[in-house]
Amino acid sequence: MRGEVVNPLGVSVLALLSEGQMHPYEMYQLLLERKEDRIVKVRPGSLYHAVARLHEQALVAEVGTDRGGNRPERTTYEITPAGRRALADRLADILRSPVREYPRFTLGLSEMHNLPASETVALLRARVEYLAREIEELSGYQRLAAERKVSEIYWAGIDYTYHMLTAEVNWLTSYIDRVDSGELPWPHEISALHATLTDRHRPHDPTPRG
Numbered sequence: 216m217r218g219e220v221v222n223p224l225g226v227s228v229l230a231l232l233s234e235g236q237m238h239p240y241e242m243y244q245l246l247l248e249r250k251e252d253r254i255v256k257v258r259p260g261s262l263y264h265a266v267a268r269l270h271e272q273a274l275v276a277e278v279g280t281d282r283g284g285n286r287p288e289r290t291t292y293e294i295t296p297a298g299r300r301a302l303a304d305r306l307a308d309i310l311r312s313p314v315r316e317y318p319r320f321t322l323g324l325s326e327m328h329n330l331p332a333s334e335t336v337a338l339l340r341a342r343v344e345y346l347a348r349e350i351e352e353l354s355g356y357q358r359l360a361a362e363r364k365v366s367e368i369y370w371a372g373i374d375y376t377y378h379m380l381t382a383e384v385n386w387l388t389s390y391i392d393r394v395d396s397g398e399l400p401w402p403h404e405i406s407a408l409h410a411t412l413t414d415r416h417r418p419h420d421p422t423p424r425g
Contacts, residue, residue: 274298
């Protein structure tokens with residue numbers, strides 16, 4: 216099936232099958248166990264669909280089915296020679312060629328001047344707190360892998376994510392400090408406009424004053 220691009224989940228499936236024969240449920244469990252759901256979006260339904268698509272492309276092949284107890288019948292797959300070539304070609308393309316991915320956070324940063332400084336700073340601080348928890352969790356995975364003497368080659372994706380999140384937190388913390396200190400002036404007309412709109416939509420209080 217030359218010319219068809221294998222999607223990210225398909226790459227994960229081919230990579231797993233390059234280790235040995237598996238059925239989709241086993242693949243799903245292994246991806247979660249290895250925390251690869253942080254790298255590629257994994258859902259049971261989408262995983263089964265990815266496997267079926269790879270099978271249609273002759274990149275994986277069925278090697279048998281089994282049924283244990285009352286469980287549904289499970290089909291085991293293996294990677295084909297064409298699948299190994301597709302995996303190698305797709306990985307080479309991913310590693311070599313940057314792709315503009317349009318992350319929504321970049322959009323948020325580009326347009327945050329439409330909010331008051333105080334609200335923006337509060338939102339960014341909440342993001343930093345969330346990312347700090349993510350970083351601590353990733354750090355735990357790194358320590359566990361090191362304790363088990365798992366080569367860094369196998370958890371480079373987790374390590375990269377850890378360092379990218381750390382860099383984001385450092386940048387955000389510095390940016391927030393600059394806004395707070397006044398070093399980075401905020402467009403005052405935006406804050407004033409926001410305050411006016413909020414005031415305009417505040418329910419009228421009929422209680423007499425004085």
